[in-house]
Amino acid sequence: MSNVFVKSEFAPLKRVVMAQSEFAFPSKEDSGDEEFLTEESKDLYKGKDILGKNYREVFPERQKAWEDERDNLKKVLEKYNVEVLMPRLLTDYEKEMxxxxxxSNFFIRDPFFTIGHLLIEGSLRFPHRRNEILPVRNILAMESDNNKCLYLSIPKPDISKGHYSEEGPFLEGGDVLVLDKTLFVGRSGLASNGNGIRWLRNLMSNFGYKVVEVPLHHTILHLDCAISLVREGLMIVCEEALLDGIPEQFKDWDKIHVTLEDASRLATIGLPVNENVYITDHEFKFIGDELEKRGVKVEYVDFKISRSFGGSFRCSTQPLLRSDFE
Known part of the structure; x- marks a missing residue:
């Protein structure tokens, strides 16, 4: 059996890549890369000498707490016998460039994603994230060498009109939800775009997959900020963030609803370990309570620092193996 296969968002998680905790601020102001952050997160940086500096330099205590959060997540995953791999750290040369x-080297969900037996490198919209794939490439190369899987990459984004050209193609893992042979791909204007979704649809049609585009509210970065598939028939959803409403494939599912404000605080970005165990932040105990009413065990991990960067548990992980097979 291959050790690379993702059946769905909630199939038993057995192998996963978990993110490192590296970030540096741009050396110029007004990069435009923080529209989706909460005001609380933006306020952290006001009045601080941050331009061109590593997060560790400016916030050493928060850096330590950030690393502790990821360590605590790793412990919970290993408690359920999940094999955890981590990208290497950035080199001095990569930081200088x-x-x-x-x-950044901080949210592994977006630079690549796994669908079935396919490992796919994405194409990220924000310039500071476009080389985030580099620290994990050795893992992807090793996995493709040792397993029956395909390792592909979407074309690099067009920069004919500068870094912020809208052509793309852009395709980010946070926008891609897997449900057997159906893929749901978000598009808000902040991450994946039409050209990226078209590329994925053309590719995956060769393997019997259907791609459903999901238009998102303009403040929502990725589809996983609006939808979490907990198990077959149960989802957490922010209906206000879905411009065309909840996709028809979920019309009969049991739904735990959250507000747009909750979604902006990343309430939906928990992580199913399997259909019976779900990881979320203490901040969202109201979701945990609803899950427990439905027979789901909830593991709580404080993820406040990670969330201040605009990502949470799903963003910090990318599965290599989610499968019902033993």
Whole structure:
């Protein structure tokens, strides 16, 4: 059996890549890369000398707390016998090359994603994230060498009109939800775009997959900020964030609803370990309570620092193996 296969968002998680905790601010102001952040997160940086600096330099205590959060998540995953792999750290050269736009190695969900037996490198919209694939490439190469899987990459984004050209193609893992042979892909204008979704639809049609585009509210970064598939027939959803409403495939599902404000605080970005266990933040105990009423065990991990960067549990992980097979 291959050790690379993702059947769905909630199939038993057995192998996963978990993010490192590296970030640096751009050396210029008004990068336009923080529209989706909460005001609380933006306020952290007001009045601070941050331009061109590593997060560790400016916020050493928060950096330590951030690393602790990821360690605590790793412990919970290993408690359920999940194998956890981590990308390498950025090299000094990579950091130097990223000084102008800033650099990141902090949310592994977006640079690549796994669908069935396919490992797919994405194409990220924000310039400071476009090299985020590099620290994990050795893992992807090793996995493709050792397993029956395909390793592909979407074309690099067009920059004919500058870094913020809208052509793309852009396709980010946070926008891609897998449900057997149906893929749901979000598009808000902040991440994945029409050209990226078209590329994925053309590719996956060769493997019997259907791609459903899901238009999102303009403040929602990724589809996983609006939908979490907990198990077959149960979802957490922010209906206000879905411009065309909840996709028809979920019309008969049991739904735990959250507000747009909750979604902006990343209430839906928990992580199913399997259909019976779900990881979320203490901040969202109201969701945990609803899950427990439905027989789901909830594991709580404080993820406040990670959430201040605009990502949470799902963003910090990318599965290599989610399968019912033993």
């Amino acid at each position: 990223g000084k102008e736009d800033g650099y």
